[in-house]
Amino acid sequence: MKSAFVLLTLCLTLNVASQTDADVLKTIYKQSLTNGKSYDWLNHLSNQIGSRLSGSLGAEKAVSYTKAELENLGLDRVWLQPVMVPRWIRGTKEYGYIESALGKTNTVNICALGGSIATPALGIKANVVEVKNFEELALLGKDSIQGKIVFYNRPMQADLILTYEAYGGCVNQRYKGAVEAAKYGAAGVIVRSMNLRLDDLPHTGSMTYDDLPVNKRIPSAAISTNDAELLSTMLKLNTNTKFYFKQNCKQLKDVQSYNVIGEIKGSEFPNEYILVGGHLDSWDLGDGSHDDGAGVVQSMDVLRLLKTSGIKPKRSIRVVLFMNEENGLRGGKKYAQESKQKGENHIFALESDSGGFTPRGFSFDCTDASFNQVLNWQPLFKPYLIHYFEKGGSGADVGPLKTESNVLAGLRPDSQRYFDHHHASNDTFDAINKRELELGAATMTSLVYLFDKYGVNPISNLDNIKK
Amino acid sequence: MKSAFVLLTLCLTLNVASQTDADVLKTIYKQSLTNGKSYDWLNHLSNQIGSRLSGSLGAEKAVSYTKAELENLGLDRVWLQPVMVPRWIRGTKEYGYIESALGKTNTVNICALGGSIATPALGIKANVVEVKNFEELALLGKDSIQGKIVFYNRPMQADLILTYEAYGGCVNQRYKGAVEAAKYGAAGVIVRSMNLRLDDLPHTGSMTYDDLPVNKRIPSAAISTNDAELLSTMLKLNTNTKFYFKQNCKQLKDVQSYNVIGEIKGSEFPNEYILVGGHLDSWDLGDGSHDDGAGVVQSMDVLRLLKTSGIKPKRSIRVVLFMNEENGLRGGKKYAQESKQKGENHIFALESDSGGFTPRGFSFDCTDASFNQVLNWQPLFKPYLIHYFEKGGSGADVGPLKTESNVLAGLRPDSQRYFDHHHASNDTFDAINKRELELGAATMTSLVYLFDKYGVNPISNLDNIKK
Structure with a gap:
């Protein structure tokens, strides 16, 4: 059975290698919309665990749950990165x-x-x-x-x-x-x-x-x-x-918590890292479905969707579920600090922390040359109504990873309903639409696929840009 | 006081005449988002009147209510167009x-x-x-x-x-x-x-x-x-x-009902008509907020937003609230038939009947030349994230107005949540987001403004098209 599975994976992988990028994106979107896991994961995170304020029992449970789910995906490596977080209670x-x-x-x-x-x-x-x-x-x-x-x-x-x-x-x-x-x-x-x-x-x-x-x-x-x-x-x-x-309310002593990390090792350039992430902590009034349960489960599904779409990454792909974005950013800072110490080269980092609504595109923090490279890919996204490609901010957690040459990005979903729910008691699972969430996961996976395939190109190639 | 008001309107009108199209669109969107009426109207239609199945008391009340509200807008003319409709009861x-x-x-x-x-x-x-x-x-x-x-x-x-x-x-x-x-x-x-x-x-x-x-x-x-x-x-x-x-359930005899129509007479080309509309009837399980209360109130607000934005149309602008789209299309057919008999020239007709969600763009049923004309305007809509401009269908009610040279169009809002509510008991006011509804009204008003200003240009001008 195992060798049959290996053979199947090999076939899928070879198949993808010969496909056009448009075909690969089609596969990714189809996988997410018909066979996605993001909605089920979010259901558990929101309805079985609930709010996840840093240092709370909910946050602790969310660390265990997401680590176990990442382990189930058969990634090359899953681990916890310790980080001390503030603990405020209402x-x-x-x-x-x-x-x-x-x-x-x-x-x-x-x-x-x-x-x-x-x-x-x-x-x-x-x-x-x-x-x-x-x-x-x-x-x-x-x-x-x-x-x-x-x-x-x-x-x-x-x-x-x-x-x-x-x-x-x-x-x-x-x-x-x-x-x-x-x-x-x-x-x-x-x-x-x-x-x-x-x-x-x-x-x-x-x-x-x-x-x-x-x-x-x-x-x-x-x-x-x-x-x-x-x-x-x-x-x-x-x-x-x-x-x-x-x-x-009261500020208690800092407590031990964790970033949750999973990785697929790159086949050609294992020392070039591509990161996708969201933050695992939330405020305490709702269950944090949009902020940022959605980003967590979409990021997890990026690695899964790469696998189910038969894509074997050349570069190392990491999902990082950051702790303590809301009231300290300790997870984002700790990750960047350790990453710097180890000399890890993050060529691209993508954050989803703007709600689980219909994705419209991305905001990019990068050089003009890299932005032009991305604009070349824009037509690939048109069938999925992904049209927003602008320079701007990325996300709080990936921000500390900024270098002169890498690309940081944030998923930009439709924002009209976001602040109806943001940090309030109605940031709950019933406000999530399954398809919208899955379209977001597919959109992130597609961009990760492209950066994995082509890398970050520091050379501007203005002639090829479709304006 | 009245002369002061006339002076103010005149100033606004002159002011608009000297503005760029980009400035006018900015005014329209600002008016809709800060001073729109669509949400209040829909609240009444959904929560005070409720479902509006053809031939029902709700449909009758909706005719009276919308006629009275259009009369309050100070249009040049408001009237009812009689139409016999089927009456089916559950x-x-x-x-x-x-x-x-x-x-x-x-x-x-x-x-x-x-x-x-x-x-x-x-x-x-x-x-x-x-x-x-x-x-x-x-x-x-x-x-x-x-x-x-x-x-x-x-x-x-x-x-x-x-x-x-x-x-x-x-x-x-x-x-x-x-x-x-x-x-x-x-x-x-x-x-x-x-x-x-x-x-x-x-x-x-x-x-x-x-x-x-x-x-x-x-x-x-x-x-x-x-x-x-x-x-x-x-x-x-x-x-x-x-x-x-x-x-x-039972099919009863046809009963008398009405299309509700309001008009601003054009200052230069009063015999060229631009129509905006939605359908006043709904199914009976919910209150028809998305299908099509949203289209009704957005269409009404188009005429109001033209006025509050200081735009004095050159062509005659009509809002038509069609009766019986859901189970007979009698209103749409009747309107087209009488319009044909009178030899009215509808150069452009725009329908909103796809829900009150965030607008993404339009679908156009028109010649290639007219479509190219529209594509020229596309950059004006970019600040409002309106990106979807495609050839395709328009809407059931305006469809019968098709000629060889005119332009029919349908507003295309985000469609991901639409069928969660469509024709079901949860098509209710709480599923409407005020801003999304208002963005739709502004998007429609902007396109009406452009067609009013420039007319329908039958000459293809491919050189000017930004692809």
Whole structure:
């Protein structure tokens, strides 16, 4: 039986060698859409394991599960890379309300931001100063802010087509809001959730205190967009509107965790590495299906789909499931650091961390020459409606692998629904469409196949480019 | 106040006249994403009115509502075009089960196909013949089929990227299944739902008896994909598996209904018409949010967005909300017939009837010369990720308007999730994303703007085409 299997694999491999690239891509997409594993894996990760905040039991289970599943694929090597990660816990559910000048209260939907300190045990109640940005905050100054709760309420810009750009234009309120407000003596910070939609869900996400002394730190939390609208309206009607919130989240000691890594050894250039990855950790409110369960299972399926499509890579292909992207990036940094120490040459690294929606293309962080090489391949993707090939960022976890000559890339799925779910309790498996997820896995596999076959070409060849 | 408004409109209009096309498209998209009405209209249509099967109270309410809303837009003319429509009613909820050879029963999720006759009052129970297509049916012949229930179980092809193509490859089972099976004396027909996903929802849709005499007609119904899998498995285990179903749907007499039409009169070429439309009727299981509430409200918003963007059309722009697309196409046919009688020159007609998902582009039914003209405009759409410009079909309702020189087109949104909802009880407002809907309305408005500005150019100008 085993020799029959070897023969079959050999036939498939020889067959692929003689196929056109268009035929190979067709095989890859067909494999993913009719015989993919990504959806089943995600079902387990989301519904059997659930949320995977760094240092949590869920994260630990996810390490064991994905390692075991990679081992089942018969890769050349599967291992864990130890990495110490921060452990922040939310504690009991947060509670908050708006108190009108007449003393009437409206409960709001609120969640602590990741990394925030707790409020005092009895909570904080204070007057509220609403601002749109740090410039307004500075103009108000200490006299207006001291002892109050700063309410950041700059909405995501609806007329930007790429929702990531709208997120980029807002997220400093969440990440830096507390440290900025603390400068003026604020008692706490409330942020409008990073969500383009008006709804009732608070969205968490990381925040920083930078090097603020512990006794200067103030608690920060997000409220839903609907509650942000309500609070803003009430403040317009009466500036004496107060806000109360209580949270008992906590930063514990760092704990041991792992990146999960699998590898197919290259047949011709084993020392040239191609990496695909997503991050295994998630926030704790939903089950992290889009962020980034989708990227994890798609990356795992890239190696599997190469095999089931009969492709025998010339270069070494690695899947890396990074730990702690959300609140520390320790996994991404550790991987890059060890890789550098070992002198590993990563010619191409591809991250999927933008949700499991219909793939539209890729964003490339590379030289013009490499980008031109990629544009040559663009027509191969047209039958799959993959059209977005732009220079830009790649992904947080692969970013530290950047060199002068390599290519980093990020999968770019349709982004319209992403921030409806991002870091909120509705980032759950039911929001995933099986075909969309599988199309993403096939799109990633196709690009990996092409980079494996042709390598990274440092020579610009503008004449061949189809514009 | 009124003169101030007129002045403002004039300024906007003059301003637009001096803008580049790229600037105008930017204004249109911004208007739709920050000040669109499509989502609010759809909320009313879906949640206040609900399903709109031809001849139903819902359809009647939808006619009144959309007419009133178009009147609120201050168009030059809004009117109803009378059209007689078939009235089919589902009656009491269908019931069906699989009975194993040992007499154990499994209830299935089943719905009558639109246009089907009822079963006898006590239902039909019979042995089952599973086939994949009409060829298999013919090979089995009368001896194997007489008195049995024919079960059509050809799944939608998962490896086709455009799900409409997968639908096209399967839908003859639903539409013609009964008339084909009746030739061989079948007692009834069960069809696997047109759904790429495995789930529990039956999907209805139209079927025909052609010219089959009334006494030869047999009832036909759809079962969910999960139930189709179960029935198929049980038949493989034991061919003596039986199926029972009961439905009391009925075709009533035709009733009076209407197409709803609104018009902005063209300033330079009032006798050249540009039409945008969707269909007002829906199936009865969900609320028809994707099929085709989305197309209705997007089409309405095209006229409104032209106004709010300060565009004064040179040609007459009509929105037509067609009645009875689903089970008769009477509205589309009536509109084309009267338009022909009046000698109206429709240079361009655009339909949105493929769901309210993220728009990807258009399919064009036109001459090569006109298609080349459109390809010249393609770069204008790139910032909005609109990339799909292909020759192909347009839409059922605008199809009858085809001439040798005009351009028909269909909006092509992302199709991956469409058949999860199509004609099923989950075609509901919660499956609509506001931004995706608004992007569709803006994309349609942009193309209407360009055809209004430049007209349909019958001269091929291949040199200018950016390939």
